[in-house]
Amino acid sequence: MKRFFSVEDVENVDVLVEEALQLKQNPLSKNDLGKGKTLGLVFLNSSLRTRMSTQKAAQNLGLNTIVLNANQEAWSWEFEDGAIMNNTTVEHIKDAANVLSQYCDIIGIRCFAGLTNKEEDTSEKVYSLFEKFATVPVISLESATLHPLQSLADCITIKENLPVNKKPKVVLSWAPHIKPLPHAVGNSFTQWMNQSDYDFVITHPEGLELDTQFTQGASIEHYQEKALENADFVYLKNWSSFRDYGKMPIVENDWMLTPEKLLTTNNAKIMHCLPVRRNVEVSDALLDSENALIYQQANNRTYAAQIVLQKILESNE
Ligand code: CP
Numbered sequence: 001m002k003r004f005f006s007v008e009d010v011e012n013v014d015v016l017v018e019e020a021l022q023l024k025q026n027p028l029s030k031n032d033l034g035k036g037k038t039l040g041l042v043f044l045n046s047s048l049r050t051r052m053s054t055q056k057a058a059q060n061l062g063l064n065t066i067v068l069n070a071n072q073e074a075w076s077w078e079f080e081d082g083a084i085m086n087n088t089t090v091e092h093i094k095d096a097a098n099v100l101s102q103y104c105d106i107i108g109i110r111c112f113a114g115l116t117n118k119e120e121d122t123s124e125k126v127y128s129l130f131e132k133f134a135t136v137p138v139i140s141l142e143s144a145t146l147h148p149l150q151s152l153a154d155c156i157t158i159k160e161n162l163p164v165n166k167k168p169k170v171v172l173s174w175a176p177h178i179k180p181l182p183h184a185v186g187n188s189f190t191q192w193m194n195q196s197d198y199d200f201v202i203t204h205p206e207g208l209e210l211d212t213q214f215t216q217g218a219s220i221e222h223y224q225e226k227a228l229e230n231a232d233f234v235y236l237k238n239w240s241s242f243r244d245y246g247k248m249p250i251v252e253n254d255w256m257l258t259p260e261k262l263l264t265t266n267n268a269k270i271m272h273c274l275p276v277r278r279n280v281e282v283s284d285a286l287l288d289s290e291n292a293l294i295y296q297q298a299n300n301r302t303y304a305a306q307i308v309l310q311k312i313l314e315s316n317e
Contacts, residue, residue: 001137001308001311001312001315002137002312002315002316003131003137003138003139003312004137004138004139004140004148004149004308004312005127005131005138005139005140005143005146005149006146006148006188006191007151007188007191007192007195009148009290009305010195012153013155013192013196013300014196016152016307017152017155017156017159018159019106019307020303020304020306020307021156021159021160021183021303023169023303023307023310024118024156024300024303025304027060027306028060028119030060030061030062030310031060031061031062032062032102033061033062033063033310033313033314034058034061034062034063034064034309034313036134037063037064037105037106037313038063038064038065038066038103038104038105038106039054039058039063039064039065039066039104039105039106039107039108039309040065040066040067040068040100040103040104040106040107040108040296041054041055041065041066041067041068041108041141042068042070042100042107042108042109042110042130042141043067043068043069043070043071043109043110043141044070044071044109044110044111044112044126045071045110045111045112045142047110047141047142047302048274048275049273049274049298050110050141050142050149050150050301052143053147053298053301053302053304053305054108054292054301054305054309055067056302056305057302057303057304057305057306057309058309060172060304060306061309061310061313063081063106063309063313064131066103066104074091074092074096075090075091075096076088076089076090077089077090077091077092077093077096078090078091078092078093079093079125079126079129080132093126093129093130093133094129094132094133095133095302096130096133097129097130097131097132097133097134098133098134098135099136101134101135101136103139104136104266105136105137105316106136106137106138106139106163106309106312106313107130107134107136107137107138107139107315108128108138108139108140108141109130109138109139109140109141109143110140110141110142110143111126111127111130111142111143111144112142112143112182112184113144113182113183113184113246114143114144115180115182115240115245115246115280116118116244116246118245118246120144121144121145121182121245122144122145122211124143124144124145125144126143126144127140127143127144133283137193137312137316138178139308139309139312142184143184144182144184145147145182145183145184145187145188145211145214146184146187146188146191147184147185147188147273148188148192149256149275149301149308150185150188150189150297150301150304151188151189151191152184152191152296152304152307152308153295153297153300153301153303153304154189154192154235154271154273154300155192155196155272156303156304157293157296157297157299158170158196158198158233158271159295159299160296160300161233161269161296163232163266164306165179166232166266167197167198167199168198168199168232168233169198169200169201169230169231169232169233169266170193170198170199170200170201170231170232170233170235170270171197171200171201171202171204171228171233171234171235172186172189172190172193172200172201172202172235172237173202173203173204173227173228173234173235173236173237173255173257173278174186174203174204174205174208174237174239174255175236175237175238175255175256175257175281175282176237176238176251176254176255176256176280176281177248177277177280177281178277178280179248180240180241180246180247180248181238181239181240182239182240183210183211183239183242185187185237185239185273186202186210186214186237186239187210187211187214187215188214188279189235189237190202190214190215190253191214193218194217194218200218200219201218201219201220201221201227201231202215202218202219202220202221202222202227202254203220203221203222203223203224203227203228204222204227204239205249205251205252205253205255206222206250207241207243207244208239208241208242208249208251209242209243210239210241210242218220224253224255224261225264227262228261228262228264228265228268229264229265229271230265230266231265231266231268232265232266232268233268233269233271233293234257234262234265234269234270234271235271235272236257236267236270236271236272236276236281236282237272237273238277238281239283256279256281256282256283257270257281257282257286258283258285258286259281259283259285259286259289262286262291267291268291268293269291269292269293270282270287270289270291270292271293271294271297272287272294272297273297274294274297274298276294
């Protein structure tokens with residue numbers, strides 16, 4: 001593996017999930033692999049899970065880590081080619097990426113969608129520029145459109161909780177929120193589910209369609225109640241409008257997941273990437289119930305990151 005930006009960088013999702021599960025049994029089995037090497041983690045946005053789990057994964061492989069909270073601690077970056085930098089930006093991304101590559105053997109970068117410029121977000125302007133100018137492998141810690149380490153952790157978690165003798169039904173349900181959020185988790189989960197042999201359904205209010213480049217092949221149901229029937233897993237996530245980019249259309253029905261809505265499911269497991277707005281997206285009663293997999297998902301972020309780092313280290317030995 002030379003990079004990790006999306007499911008397209010994975011040869012076989014099932015095999016990778018199996019490998020991550022094996023690694024979870026013995027996380028220190030390759031704790032010399034990264035000896036003498038350094039992982040740089042660059043955050044242009046906040047993080048709890050990605051920051052900590054990726055560092056833990058690196059430690060398990062013997063890698064050193066350096067974390068840069070680029071938006072708070074570094075010089076402000078310029079992204080335009082040929083810019084006359086006589087305003088607020090201080091360092092061009094080409095210089096930053098090149099310099100960071102001198103200190104690190106692998107670099108992870110988090111750069112969320114700004115949700116103000118659809119073309120810039122959809123073309124992954126920031127991630128693509130960083131990767132273009134970096135001279136070492138780059139992994140996504142969540143980009144404008146995708147969050148592959150989260151999706152891999154979600155696939156691992158589903159595999160650990162498969163129903164017996166049944167092809168699982170997995171529902172990705174839009175959930176309410178107080179502010180517009182990016183589409184990366186929903187897009188990415190959809191991509192990975194489309195590579196898995198599950199019965200996968202997306203449910204969201206009309207007008208909140210995800211980008212069709214990611215949803216092609218997935219079933220879409222606008223009635224949450226109908227989508228939830230016989231579900232084995234319900235993954236809650238908010239996203240803003242893609243069509244009316246970054247806006248929050250008024251949603252009439254109550255889309256928050258509650259125990260009553262679970263009655264028609266197959267005693268579904270509840271998933272969320274976290275952080276979650278409790279009692280806005282999902283009720284406490286579900287998040288604190290035995291059906292919730294949220295902490296297992298968070299735990300599996302370590303093994304998702306570790307198998308990816310391991311593959312990159314092994315292919316660059
Ligand atoms: N799920 C996730 O990526 O969490 P953080 O934003 O806290 O890293």
